[in-house]
Amino acid sequence: MDLQIDHVTVAGRDLDRLVDTFSDAGLPVEYGGRHSNGVTHMAIVGFRDGSYIELISTLEPDAESPWWHGPIHEDGGPCAWAVDVNDIDTASADLRDRGIHVDGPSEYKRTREDGTLVEWDLTYLEEGDPGSTLPFLISDRTPRKRRVQPTGDLASSSITGVDTVVLGVGDLDAGITEFEKAFDADGPEIGNSDIFDAKTASFPGLPVLLAEPRGDGQLAERLAAFGPRPVAYLLGEEQRTEDAEQMLPLDGSTTGSLADRTVEWLSVTYPSGYPYLGIVDIEP
Numbered sequence: 674m675d676l677q678i679d680h681v682t683v684a685g686r687d688l689d690r691l692v693d694t695f696s697d698a699g700l701p702v703e704y705g706g707r708h709s710n711g712v713t714h715m716a717i718v719g720f721r722d723g724s725y726i727e728l729i730s731t732l733e734p735d736a737e738s739p740w741w742h743g744p745i746h747e748d749g750g751p752c753a754w755a756v757d758v759n760d761i762d763t764a765s766a767d768l769r770d771r772g773i774h775v776d777g778p779s780e781y782k783r784t785r786e787d788g789t790l791v792e793w794d795l796t797y798l799e800e801g802d803p804g805s806t807l808p809f810l811i812s813d814r815t816p817r818k819r820r821v822q823p824t825g826d827l828a829s830s831s832i833t834g835v836d837t838v839v840l841g842v843g844d845l846d847a848g849i850t851e852f853e854k855a856f857d858a859d860g861p862e863i864g865n866s867d868i869f870d871a872k873t874a875s876f877p878g879l880p881v882l883l884a885e886p887r888g889d890g891q892l893a894e895r896l897a898a899f900g901p902r903p904v905a906y907l908l909g910e911e912q913r914t915e916d917a918e919q920m921l922p923l924d925g926s927t928t929g930s931l932a933d934r935t936v937e938w939l940s941v942t943y944p945s946g947y948p949y950l951g952i953v954d955i956e957p
Contacts, residue, residue: 674764674856678835678880679757679811680725680821681906682804684744685944688730692716694943695728698950701825702728706785712736713745715783719824722834723757723817726906726950741802744899750945751903753804754838754881755795761812765796773807773855774799780814791819798855805902806840806848807855836909836953838881839869839931841892842901845885849874852881864932869904873932882932891947907936907953 685691692702695718705715705727712733718726730745731738738745744752758764761778769775777796784790792814797803813820822828842848852858858876866873869892871884884904886893895904931953938948 674756674758674767676756676808676856676879676881678724678808678838679755680727681751681755681835681838681903682727682729682741682753683750683944683949684729684741684752685748685750686730686734686746687944688714688716688728690943691728691730694941695726698939698941700726700939700941701827703824704786706783706791707732708783709781710739712738713740717821717824718827719821720827720832720834720908721823721830722909723821724834725821725824726835744802744902747898748944748946749899749902750943751906751949752899753802754808754903755804755811756808758810758812761794761796761810764810768796768798768855771854778810778812785819789819791815793820801900802902805900806842806851808838831911832952833909833911835906836880837907838903839905839907840881840883840901841869841871841896841904842883842885843896845872845874845883848883848885848901852876852879852883862932866931868931868936875932895945905949905951907931907934907951910952910954 695702700718702716702718705717707714712731714732716728741752765775765778778794781795782792794812796810798807803809849861861874864873869884870887870890871892874883934953936951936953938951941950
């Protein structure tokens with residue numbers, strides 16, 4: 674299966690504050706609407722390659738969410754990722770045959786603020802919160818442009834979209850085995866991250882990097898609080914131009930390494946309390 678990032682999710686107690694945080698960082702946001710579960714609603718940061726960041730919360734502050742309840746109500750921030758598939762029935766059957774726990778496909782929908790109905794199918798892999806380690810699968814039932822389009826100036830920005838998901842894992846070897854089993858991932862490249870004080874593993878051609886903490890610290894604390902799940906999202910950029918700098922300014926003091934890649938973090942720290950959105954391969 675070709676793992677093409679469809680979207681990544683950021684969860685928090687206050688959707689308005691999430692929207693303000695991303696807008697203040699130079700990332701245009703559009704309200705996406707209420708989900709058919711009647712509990713959650715979301716906003717979108719859409720990129721020109723078709724990927725997007727989903728900002729999600731509950732309509733009522735103390736409502737029990739069917740998705741990512743802990744990350745929402747404990748301001749967890751990064752919490753899930755999804756990949757787009759053309760034939761979700763076949764993909765789901767293949768993963769089931771590989772011994773992966775599969776739930777779906779199932780139909781979902783939401784209504785945009787303008788009244789437009791958006792429908793799609795989801796398949797969850799593994800038990801627990803969807804998209805925590807292995808991504809969940811998504812396939813549109815209505816035209817994709819109903820679900821997402823580039824927001825604001827991102828349609829012409831040098832930012833292309835979501836490039837890599839950084840997953841926090843408690844056991845790097847077990848994480849590698851899981852991706853090998855599900856997606857025929859091979860040739861893991863082992864590295865290190867000074868940003869997260871972690872041992873890392875990445876796979877050629879896959880948009881994911883696994884990070885296991887080397888000791889007590891931010892990553893270990895997050896794993897203890899939320900379990901294995903995304904800890905950061907990296908955006909791809911074609912070229913750092915003057916226009917790009919004006920639209921999405923970067924702070925050179927927050928540059929760091931992640932395996933063999935250079936990352937510069939944006940000023941997005943709510944709700945997790947640490948920078949979790951970066952642009953990858955920026956020259957230090």
